[in-house]
Amino acid sequence: MFTAPSFATFTALVTGLVANTGAGTVTGMLTSAGLAQSWSHDRAHAFFSRASWSSDTLGMCLSRLIVRTLLPDGAALTVAIDDTLFKKRGKKVFGAGWQHDGASRSEKPVGYGVCFVVMGIIVELPFCSRPFCLPVAARRWRPKTDTSKVDIAAALVKLIALWHRDARIHVVADAAYHGPALRHLPSPITVTTRLPASAVLYDLAPPPTGKRGRPALKGSRLGKPADLAATAKFRTVQVRRYGRVDTVHIAEIRCLWYGSFHTQIVRVVLIRDDATNTAYDLALVTTDLVGEAPALVSRYAWRWSIEVTFAETREYLGAGQARNRARKAVERTTPFALYCYTIVVVWYTLHGHQPADIADRRERQPWYTTKAEPAFTDMAAKLRRVIIAARFSPIRAARPTDAEIRTVQQAWAQAGLDLSA
Numbered sequence: 001m002f003t004a005p006s007f008a009t010f011t012a013l014v015t016g017l018v019a020n021t022g023a024g025t026v027t028g029m030l031t032s033a034g035l036a037q038s039w040s041h042d043r044a045h046a047f048f049s050r051a052s053w054s055s056d057t058l059g060m061c062l063s064r065l066i067v068r069t070l071l072p073d074g075a076a077l078t079v080a081i082d083d084t085l086f087k088k089r090g091k092k093v094f095g096a097g098w099q100h101d102g103a104s105r106s107e108k109p110v111g112y113g114v115c116f117v118v119m120g121i122i123v124e125l126p127f128c129s130r131p132f133c134l135p136v137a138a139r140r141w142r143p144k145t146d147t148s149k150v151d152i153a154a155a156l157v158k159l160i161a162l163w164h165r166d167a168r169i170h171v172v173a174d175a176a177y178h179g180p181a182l183r184h185l186p187s188p189i190t191v192t193t194r195l196p197a198s199a200v201l202y203d204l205a206p207p208p209t210g211k212r213g214r215p216a217l218k219g220s221r222l223g224k225p226a227d228l229a230a231t232a233k234f235r236t237v238q239v240r241r242y243g244r245v246d247t248v249h250i251a252e253i254r255c256l257w258y259g260s261f262h263t264q265i266v267r268v269v270l271i272r273d274d275a276t277n278t279a280y281d282l283a284l285v286t287t288d289l290v291g292e293a294p295a296l297v298s299r300y301a302w303r304w305s306i307e308v309t310f311a312e313t314r315e316y317l318g319a320g321q322a323r324n325r326a327r328k329a330v331e332r333t334t335p336f337a338l339y340c341y342t343i344v345v346v347w348y349t350l351h352g353h354q355p356a357d358i359a360d361r362r363e364r365q366p367w368y369t370t371k372a373e374p375a376f377t378d379m380a381a382k383l384r385r386v387i388i389a390a391r392f393s394p395i396r397a398a399r400p401t402d403a404e405i406r407t408v409q410q411a412w413a414q415a416g417l418d419l420s421a
Contacts, residue, residue: 024318031069086320190288241301348379
C-alpha cells in the first residue's frame with residue numbers, strides 16, 4: 001500500500017487536514033501538522049502527484065476496518081453511491097469543466113469543477129440516531145470523455161465485492177443510477193434506486209409457447225409508475241426513516257424495467273403518505289426480491305447520509321479546496337479528504353466517545369438545549385484537541401512553562417470554536 005516514507009507523509013497529512021482551521025490545501029495540511037519549517041512543501045505535493053500508492057486500495061483497506069470494527073459479524077453492507085462536484089478555478093486543472101452541480105445554491109445547478117463518483121458504507125453508531133456514510137472509494141468523472149457515471153458506479157460495486165467476497169451488499173442510489181452496467185450483478189449484491197416517473201414497466205415474460213421463433217422477452221405493457229399506482233393494492237405499514245417512524249401505504253409489483261434492467265426481474269415499491277392525495281409519493285425499484293418492503297424504504301432513506309457527508313467534508317475538512325492541477329494530484333486529494341472523514345468517525349467511535357462530551361458541549365454553548373448526541377463537528381473537534389495535546393506534550397517528563405499552558409488552552413478552545421461557528 002505505502003512505502004515507509006509515503007506512510008509517514010500520509011499520517012502527517014491526515015493529522016494536518018484534521019487539525020487544519022484554514023483552507024484545505026496541501027500546504028495548509030503541512031502547516032497544520034507543524035512541519036512547514038522542517039519539511040519541504042514539495043514532499044507534501046509529491047505524495048499526491050508522484051508517490052506510488054492507490055486511492056482505491058486505501059479506500060478498500062478502510063472498508064475492511066469499518067466492517068471489522070463498526071458492523072456486527074455477518075451483517076450486510078449497505079453502500080451508498082452518488083456523485084458531487086468540487087468547484088475549481090483555472091483551465092489547466094485536469095478534469096475540470098462546466099457540469100451539473102446538485103449542491104449549487106443558484107437558480108441554475110451548474111458549476112465549474114471536478115466531479116467525483118463516491119461510494120460509502122453506511123453505518124449506525126451506538127451513540128447517534130442518524131446513520132453515517134463513510135466514504136471508501138471515489139473516482140473522477142469528466143463529461144464527454146469518460147465512461148458514464150453508472151459505469152464507474154458499477155466498477156466501484158464490483159471492487160468492494162471483490163474485497164468482501166462473502167458479504168451481502170445492498171447498493172442504494174438516486175434516480176440517476178440505473179442502466180446496463182448494473183444489470184445481473186452477482187447474487188449477493190442488490191441495487192435499490194428511485195424509479196423515474198417516465199420509466200415504462202412491463203409484465204414478466206410469458207412461458208414459451210412451443211411455437212417457432214424466439215420466446216417473448218417481456219410481457220404486456222404495464223405503463224408508468226402512475227399507471228401502476230392507479231390499480232395497485234396498497235397496505236398500511238410503519239417505516240423507520242429520517243430519524244422517525246412514519247405510517248405509510250405501500251404497494252409492491254414484480255415486473256420488468258426492460259429499458260434499464262432488460263430481462264432481470266425487479267420489484268417496484270410504491271409509497272404513499274397519509275398527508276397527500278397523490279397516486280404515490282415515491283417509487284422505488286430494486287433487484288432485492290426477498291427483502292421486506294418497509295426495510296427497503298428504510299434502506300433507501302439511508303441514502304441521504306451520503307449527501308450529509310458531502311456537505312460536512314466540504315465545510316469542516318475543506319474537501320475540494322486543494323489547488324493542484326496535475327492529473328494524479330487532482331484524482332487523489334479529494335478522495336484523501338473524503339477518507340479523512342471516515343478516519344475521524346472511526347477514531348471517535350473506537351477511542352474518542354465519552355458520554356460526558358455532550359454535557360460539556362451544552363455547558364460551553366448553553367443555547368444547544370436539546371442536543372443529545374455528538375455531530376461530526378464534535379468528533380473532529382475532539383480529535384483536534386487530542387492532536388494539539390500530543391503536539392505540546394514533551395518527550396521527557398517536565399513541568400510545562402506558563403506560555404506552553406496558555407498556548408494549549410487557547411488552541412484547545414479554538415479547535416471547538418472553528419467547527420461550531
